[in-house]
Amino acid sequence: MSAQFENTVIVGTGCAGLTAAIYTGRANLSPLVLEGILPGGQLTTTSEVENFPGFPEGVDGFQLMQNLRKQAKKFGTRYESGSVTGLDVSQWPYTVKLTDREIRAKTIIIATGASPRLTGVPGEKELYGGKGVTTCATCDGAFYRSMDVVVIGGGDSAAEEALFLTRFASKIYLVHRRDSLRASKIMADRALAHPKIKPVWDSVPVSVEGVKEGAVSGLKVKNLKTGAESIIAAKGIFVAIGHVPNTAPFKGVVDTNDQGYFVATGLSQVKTKTPGVYVAGDCADHVYRQAVTAAGMGCAAAIEAERWLAEHGG
Numbered sequence: 001m002s003a004q005f006e007n008t009v010i011v012g013t014g015c016a017g018l019t020a021a022i023y024t025g026r027a028n029l030s031p032l033v034l035e036g037i038l039p040g041g042q043l044t045t046t047s048e049v050e051n052f053p054g055f056p057e058g059v060d061g062f063q064l065m066q067n068l069r070k071q072a073k074k075f076g077t078r079y080e081s082g083s084v085t086g087l088d089v090s091q092w093p094y095t096v097k098l099t100d101r102e103i104r105a106k107t108i109i110i111a112t113g114a115s116p117r118l119t120g121v122p123g124e125k126e127l128y129g130g131k132g133v134t135t136c137a138t139c140d141g142a143f144y145r146s147m148d149v150v151v152i153g154g155g156d157s158a159a160e161e162a163l164f165l166t167r168f169a170s171k172i173y174l175v176h177r178r179d180s181l182r183a184s185k186i187m188a189d190r191a192l193a194h195p196k197i198k199p200v201w202d203s204v205p206v207s208v209e210g211v212k213e214g215a216v217s218g219l220k221v222k223n224l225k226t227g228a229e230s231i232i233a234a235k236g237i238f239v240a241i242g243h244v245p246n247t248a249p250f251k252g253v254v255d256t257n258d259q260g261y262f263v264a265t266g267l268s269q270v271k272t273k274t275p276g277v278y279v280a281g282d283c284a285d286h287v288y289r290q291a292v293t294a295a296g297m298g299c300a301a302a303i304e305a306e307r308w309l310a311e312h313g314g
């Protein structure tokens, strides 16, 4: 297996990775970007993005990522397909491992994102992203003004998503498999006291309705106590059962918290305990999880990488 040598390797082509590529590219570092299994990242799975600054009319998620990719390419970014399977930082330049090759890199920016958890019921995948099933109320809540929606989940994020949706939706059905929320007491009390939020207890999703029509028309649920099935009519379904950060290949090398998200060192949001190795975007942020915050972290990681290289022989 022969190794190639790089100044900067960026892992991931979401908003964080591509913004890091724009900045390191403009700093003449000729970054190499590894795309992973979802080139363009999570935003390619949605249609309209209305909250990315600079697009007053909104922008198609796929198009936005194509633009970022093009912009980074203009400044000398190179792209290679492949997924990282491991990282060795015992010797500098560090070794990025892929299934078929190894790459030696002076600096590494890990921007592998997070994957929203889905329930796996029929119809969910078909109607995900722009057709009514979503995993982000902050991103998509405003599309459901004066409509009935469903939130699936019982933890803090489900309660938070439901409360956020009360600004737009007429009614929010909160579907949970138990007869009380797992969320913290304060969040649960606030959600359950809201007149627009109606809990649907002891119930699990069975299928998302509307596949034939190409848009969500409701959620079929099953009551676990009675076995009865019913359909909740709704235009939007918000799945709020958590995210899985894509950090497994770096386990033991880059510190993570108990949910598996990367944790940065010191005051910085992007520096790790290994000099020259940075993290950015949703893989290191379980709080905001937005395109613009991921891009901001990508920018910060790139500036840190550039400064570190300037001091340590870039």
Ligand SMILES: Cc1cc2nc3c(=O)[nH]c(=O)nc-3n(C[C@H](O)[C@H](O)[C@H](O)COP(=O)(O)OP(=O)(O)OC[C@H]3O[C@@H](n4cnc5c(N)ncnc54)[C@H](O)[C@@H]3O)c2cc1C
Residues within 6 Å of the ligand: 011, 012, 013, 014, 015, 016, 017, 034, 035, 036, 037, 038, 039, 040, 041, 042, 043, 045, 046, 048, 049, 050, 051, 052, 082, 083, 084, 085, 111, 112, 113, 114, 115, 116, 129, 134, 135, 136, 139, 140, 246, 249, 280, 281, 282, 283, 289, 290, 291, 292, 294
């Ligand atoms: C349906 C949906 C709608 C959304 N709508 C909005 C919106 O309207 N506005 C908004 O601000 N945000 C929205 N978001 C959230 C936004 O998409 C994310 O916050 C943003 O994409 C995070 O960017 P990222 O670069 O951190 O990671 P991601 O976009 O998750 O990209 C991760 C990248 O890493 C790559 N990767 C992963 N593992 C590996 C590996 N081992 N090796 C190599 N590469 C790897 C993947 O292939 C991918 O390219 C939405 C999310 C979803 C799911």
